[in-house]
Amino acid sequence: MTPAANSSPPDLPEETSLAQALAAIAPYGVRTGCRLIREGDETHLLPEEARSIPARQPATRRASGAARWLAHRLLAAIGFDDVALPRAPSGAPVWPDGITGSLAHDDEMAVAAVAPVGRIASLGIDVEPAQPLPDDILALAATPADRTDAADRHLAGRILFASKEAVYKAVYPLDREILGYEDITVDLDAGRATTKTGRKVSLVYCVAPRVVVLAFVEAR
Ligand SMILES: CC(C)(COP(=O)(O)OP(=O)(O)OC[C@H]1O[C@@H](n2cnc3c(N)ncnc32)[C@H](O)[C@@H]1OP(=O)(O)O)[C@@H](O)C(=O)NCCC(=O)NCCS
Incomplete structure (x- = not known):
């Protein structure tokens, strides 16, 4: 159920092995993804997302872009296309109605998890x-x-x-x-x-x- 990092160009070995590890631990119904943060990932922020993220440092915006690149794909796989995930003033991302999800990034890797709200009421992730x-x-x-x-x-x-x-x-x-x-x-x-x-x-x-x-x- 959990795709590898879904990246094009091809997944890097660390992405493939982390994607497998995430798939092995994720509860039923939870989709996960990971992506090594790449140069230019800030361009994956949709306009509404870019406006909602005040940070100016390129590394911070790149990490947020990488995490949203993942989340956009995880959501598309369950029928939510072109959905922006802006950051609320609290810092929490805003998910579409009926979806719970979470994003995280360390200096090199971004991760995301999403699930329909149901048996799982809310999700959190950290890397x-x-x-x-x-x-x-x-x-x-x-x-x-x-x-x-x-x-x-x-x-x-x-x-x-x-x-x-x-x-x-x-x-x-x-x-x-x-x-x-x-x-x-x-x-x-x-x-x-x-x-x-x-x-x-x-x-x-x-x-x-x-x-x-x-x-x-x-x-x-
Ligand atoms: C949420 C928090 C713990 C994230 O920690 P971090 O190490 O800076 O960053 P991470 O990469 O792990 O996570 C960042 C993501 O968390 C998510 N996030 C931020 N605030 C959030 C909140 N209040 N609720 C849910 N998710 C939140 C965002 O998606 C963010 O990614 P984005 O900036 O690209 O949108 C931190 O920002 C925070 O709000 N701390 C205040 C409370 C605290 O530190 N308590 C002690 C720890 S329990």
Whole structure:
């Protein structure tokens, strides 16, 4: 169901292997994609999207363009053609009615996930390099209640960090509340997170060739 990066020119090896890893973890009904950010990807922003993104730095616009290039294709595959995904003042992308989705990018890779709203009420995604998280960031992101025992020891902090960002992106469109790391408790062993707003969020992740976490809130 999940296409490879759908790129023309042909997919690069890292895109192919990440696309496969994403396909393996994505819950039923969730379409995912990834794209190494390329020179010129800012030109994939539709005019409404370009106007909604205030950042002037070329790298930031390129990353947002790469993520939307992916999302446009994922949406077209389920019948939503030429849909703009502008950024709301909150930072969250605006999806068409009946669709939930999420975007993320690190310095090199963009990822996107979309699903019809139904069994899944909201989605969040994050991508990170598959490298240990620096200790100072881990100290900011982790709380004593977080559980990561089952995760790869070297990457546990990175997966935890990505989980909290993905959870935030999944929950924000539902609650419209800004959460800090301390407001999200992650149990990677159980594949679940809870927020101070009372949301229960499911988590799946891969670690190679990048750490990607998909967070999803199931309909009650
Ligand atoms: C959402 C946030 C965590 C993203 O983090 P980031 O590392 O800067 O960037 P990422 O590449 O992971 O994600 C960027 C994408 O997140 C999405 N996003 C931004 N704000 C969002 C929100 N409130 N809700 C859902 N998605 C959001 C956008 O699609 C954005 O891509 P775009 O700029 O191309 O449109 C961050 O921008 C933010 O709003 N932080 C405030 C709250 C916070 O940091 N809490 C602690 C973490 S839980």
